[in-house]
Structure formats: C-alpha cells, structure tokens
Amino acid sequence: MSNPTPTLHTTTANDPVTGAARQVGFFTDTSVCIGCKACEVACKQWNQLPDDGFSLTAKSFDNTIELGATTWRHVGFIERDEPVSGQETNLGDPFSWLFIADSCKHCEDAGCLDNCPTGALVRTEYDTVYVQSDICNGCGTCVVACPFGVIDRHPTDGRAWKCTMCYDRLRGDETPACAQACPTEAIAFGELDELRRRADVRLAELHDRGVSEAQLYGADDDDLPGTRGLHAFYLLLDSPDVYSLPINPVAPQNTVDESWKSMAGALGAMAVGVAVAMLSGGRTR
Helix, strand or coil: CCCCCCCCCCCCCECCCCCCECCEEEEEEHHHCCCCCHHHHHHHHHHCCCCCCCCCCCCCCCCCCCCECCECEEEEEEEECCCCCCCCCCCCCCCEEEEEEEECCCCCCCHHHHCCCCCCEEECCCCCEEECCCCCCCCCHHHHHCCCCCCEECCCCCCEECCCCCHHHHHCCCCCHHHHHCCCCCEEEEEHHHHHHHHHHHHHHHHHCCCCCCEEECCCCCCCCCCCCCCEEEEECCCHHHHCCCCCCCCHHHHHHHHHHHHHHHHHHHHHHHHHHHHHHHHHC
C-alpha cells in the first residue's frame, strides 16, 4: 500500500460563527445516483489507491463489488424486477436499477475505533473516524468490530485502511474528492445539521411525488441506536438490506450490557440448579 497518510492534527475545527466543534459528513441521495462511478475514480486518484484488477466478475456491471482496503468509495448496482414508484420503463416487464455510492459511515459509536487496542483509530476534529496507518499493527480487531464490513486489512502490508473523508482536503477547506466529482450531487458534503435538513426536504419531496418507499438511513441517532447515527447517511428507495446495508447495525461495545445480563441470568439459573440439587440430595439421605 503506497498511498501517503495525511498528518493528523489535534486542533479543533470550530465553527467560526458559533465556536462549536464542527461535525461534517456525507448525505448520499441514491435517488439521483446514476452509477457513473466518478466518485470511485476520484477517490482512487486523490488517495493514490491501486486498481482492483481488470478481470470481469460476471456478477454485475459493477466490477469492484464491495468496499475494501483499496476501494474506499464503491458504487453498488442493484437490478430489481419492479419499477420505482411513478416510473415506467417501456420494456414490458417491471424493472429498475438502484445505485448506491457507499463508503465508511464514520459512526457516532464506531466499533472499529472503540475496539482498536493500539490507538491507531482516532476521532478527528471534524468528528470523523481516521486510521493512523503508522500506528496500526494489523491485528484486525477493527475489521471484525465494524457492523458494516467497511474497514479492511490490505493483503500485502496487513494494515487496516478505509475512507478518511479526505482529511487532508478538509484541512485545506476543500470538499472530499468523491463529493467534488459527483455530477448529479448525489453525494452531498457539509455540516451534519444542514445535511439532515436537506435530507428531510428531499424525503418529503419524493413522498409528495408518490415515491412512498423512499426512506432515510442513519440520518438521526434514533434511526440506528446500535451506532447512534451515521456521519455518512443515505436516502434509499428500498429496504436497507436490498442495498446490502444491515437493518439494525450494532457496534460491539453496545452489546456489553446485554452480555452481562445474559451472563448474570445464566449464573443465576446455575445457582438455582445447584441449590435444588443439594436440597434434593439432602432429602434422599
């Protein structure tokens, strides 16, 4: 893996007006994504990521298939035997393509960050999740802790890699490369609060047009309590699982309380069983 890692800074990127710490992110509107993959190309070019090979997968027109150590932005192609509400294909049979420009979600409760044993993963001054490749020891804990299957170890150096939200560009007050390159503005970058307002307006617009299946994914903390919301959220035109997104993702650290409760219940049941056995044994003597 030869791409350079931007130097991580520790200064707070405060809003110049309010003085509050900035929270930036992506709002990806899949209803206007055309599957052009300009975002994929821009991501690879800016971050100097190698190609993923040129052999056809025969699974789809999408040849990169999934996110990985060298693919930090991926456009998924989904072919359905039903149209989007209010659309006609003139092809005889019901049909529609869905596209999603997917990336790291930069979760509020990030499983990768909270389970990293070396401190290689940190939260930046922009509230994004960042991998310090010079500290990563390749243990893979972050890989199994990500409920979205985003972060990945590179097969040659073993270290973990994922989207940085173009941290180096953020430091220069520039838009991340993927959002800058998107010709339809399907990938919107900005302050999270503003993106959420924009998403609400777009969702209401689609519902007014009769696209009843349109829904937001990860826009608010209450949407996905297992990760407490996403800093890269989506407007979808079908159920999340159709887009290969988990319906109820949960960061491992948020299952600790349930694990302790289950353990306490099991120990309690065991104690009761032992007590009953001892009493039963006493009666037989």
